[in-house]
Amino acid sequence: MRDSGLDFKHKGQSIQLTYEKYEDDTISLSFYYKNTRINELFEKNSVWREISQCICELIDEIGEDKYSIFSEKRNELMEIRRKNIIFNSKVYTIQIEENFVSDCITRYYVYIPMKDKKIISATPTINKDSENKYVMINHLKTQVENYHKQFDIAPHDDFFNDELTIKYKELSKWIKENINPKYY
CATH class of the missing domain: 3.30.160 (Double Stranded RNA Binding Domain)
Structure with missing residues (x-):
């Protein structure tokens, strides 16, 4: 299911969003905030409006560059979780x-x-x-x-899988050390 006609407001700015839900109940959100393209995958039972707001607040708090690093690490972590036990x-x-x-x-x-x-x-x-x-x-x-x-x-x-376990722990550690827990 895909819906590209969604929008939400953050700090008075109206932001257009594309939402896609997959058969395994994961969701994908895509939108622009400031100069950053957001394209994130989230686990089932996530609420798109809350997540979108949270992403904007996180970018406001840590900046676009650090958000890009966080996003990359979070997506790697999600893929490990998605494909493994x-x-x-x-x-x-x-x-x-x-x-x-x-x-x-x-x-x-x-x-x-x-x-x-x-x-x-x-x-x-x-x-x-x-x-x-x-x-x-x-x-x-x-x-x-x-x-x-x-x-x-x-x-x-x-x-x-020793290699993925090391990667999983490194990614988790970076996120815990660099991102406020209210954002993950």
Whole structure:
């Protein structure tokens, strides 16, 4: 769902905004404020008007240059979260098998083995576009979280991603050290 006829006011200025909601419930906001092009991806259940105001306030507080750095780091962090499972600040790589049924249809199998050798998977479905893959990933994450709560078992160590874990911790640390917590 895309809506490019939205606007909001910040400090008396009317700002035009484009809002897009994806199948996995993430949302994308695009607009200009001062000399900065805002193009951000947010997790589900985010309210576009509140987020937009918050972004403008953050730019007013830290400036456009620092906002650009923050935005880049935040987007990297979001992509790590979107495509992987995070447990105790450790990143585990989700396994995704793609089977191309035809030019426009792909069957995804999304799974991760746990330490007790159980394999948790999202239900394979036939999808016409790749966004559905993220719906399956979110479903898998929920199953893994529930399994962990019930049995206190994490994903198998073979799927621990050291490189992404280091990157995840560096990005999180920079954001915590440089950005007021009310903005993230």
